[in-house]
Amino acid sequence: MANRTIAVATALTGISTRSATAAAAIRLRAVAKRYGAIDVFRDISFEVGEREIVAIVGPSGCGKTTLLRCIDGLLMIDAGEIVIDEQRVSSPIAGVAMVFQHFGLFPWKTVYANVAYGLRMAGVSKDEIARRVPAFINLVGLGGFEAAYPYQMSGGMQQRCGLARALAVEPSVLLMDEPFAAVDAQTREILQFELLRIWESRPTTMVFVTHSIEEAVLMGDRVLVLRGRPSHIDEVIKIDLPRPRNRETLRSPRFADLRERVWATLMSEAREAEFKLER
Numbered sequence: 001m002a003n004r005t006i007a008v009a010t011a012l013t014g015i016s017t018r019s020a021t022a023a024a025a026i027r028l029r030a031v032a033k034r035y036g037a038i039d040v041f042r043d044i045s046f047e048v049g050e051r052e053i054v055a056i057v058g059p060s061g062c063g064k065t066t067l068l069r070c071i072d073g074l075l076m077i078d079a080g081e082i083v084i085d086e087q088r089v090s091s092p093i094a095g096v097a098m099v100f101q102h103f104g105l106f107p108w109k110t111v112y113a114n115v116a117y118g119l120r121m122a123g124v125s126k127d128e129i130a131r132r133v134p135a136f137i138n139l140v141g142l143g144g145f146e147a148a149y150p151y152q153m154s155g156g157m158q159q160r161c162g163l164a165r166a167l168a169v170e171p172s173v174l175l176m177d178e179p180f181a182a183v184d185a186q187t188r189e190i191l192q193f194e195l196l197r198i199w200e201s202r203p204t205t206m207v208f209v210t211h212s213i214e215e216a217v218l219m220g221d222r223v224l225v226l227r228g229r230p231s232h233i234d235e236v237i238k239i240d241l242p243r244p245r246n247r248e249t250l251r252s253p254r255f256a257d258l259r260e261r262v263w264a265t266l267m268s269e270a271r272e273a274e275f276k277l278e279r
């Protein structure tokens with residue numbers, strides 16, 4: 001509770017207190033998921049430490065979104081277990097927030113109402129909502145757009161709103177499903193660095209799914225590479241780049257090495273898949 005209070009104060013004052021944000025550890029053990037006869041993934045085991053960012057890359061259709069939905073408790077798993085903060089996940093649990101690839105905003109609600117939504121669902125009082133929402137709208141740079149509707153905003157602005165909505169509930173776990181895949185390249189870069197800045201000031205446990213190798217290396221403390229059908233974790237690459245990460249990071253030789261390493265793992269998968277198709 002103390003953590004939550006400090007985190008709200010942080011958002012309101014803009015003062016960063018690095019260790020103040022609530023964060024939870026995630027543990028997956030031998031997790032499997034099927035859709036009918038289709039085995040999506042099998043034997044997925046990994047842990048995400050408190051305030052760690054684990055990036056997951058893998059080809060389209062390998063089950064990244066499915067995996068996040070399982071961690072979020074929206075989908076039932078067929079084997080294994082998922083534990084968040086010592087609590088076994090079997091339905092959505094408080095403190096876990098998701099940011100969606102296609103923003104997932106309510107088109108008929110304003111920015112303010114979209115950001116307030118999760119808080120209302122969590123039973124937060126009107127006064128508290130009135131205090132918190134503007135702080136998070138400002139945090140993502142949308143100050144002045146409280147009354148705008150999603151259709152009036154660019155993709156980048158809509159995703160800022162999606163991010164504010166997720167952050168407003170002060171999650172202990174943030175699940176990001178290719179959050180910047182639907183915005184243009186320049187906006188994507190801006191949002192990546194803004195997310196890193198926000199994370200630096202309030203670090204929380206994060207699972208960051210992307211199909212971009214650069215993005216995975218830039219964000220993650222580790223990168224998990226998913227491959228195969230059913231997919232499994234093929235490789236775990238530790239990203240030992242210093243934080244805070246910024247544009248300089250992208251130019252460092254170590255960044256290039258790590259990117260090549262992830263690339264090589266993913267490409268061997270792509271090549272195998274191509275040859276399977278040709279046979």
Ligand SMILES: Nc1ncnc2c1ncn2[C@@H]1O[C@H](COP(=O)(O)OP(=O)(O)O)[C@@H](O)[C@H]1O
Nearest residue numbers: 035038040058059060061062063064065066067
């Ligand atoms: N609700 C569903 N019912 C049946 N199959 C699904 C469903 N959702 C996804 N799939 C299939 O499961 C596989 C993994 O999908 P998804 O998790 O969306 O992959 P990714 O996010 O990595 O692109 C794909 O083959 C997809 O077609």
Ligand SMILES: [Mg+2]
Nearest residue numbers: 064065066178
């Ligand atoms: Mg997906």
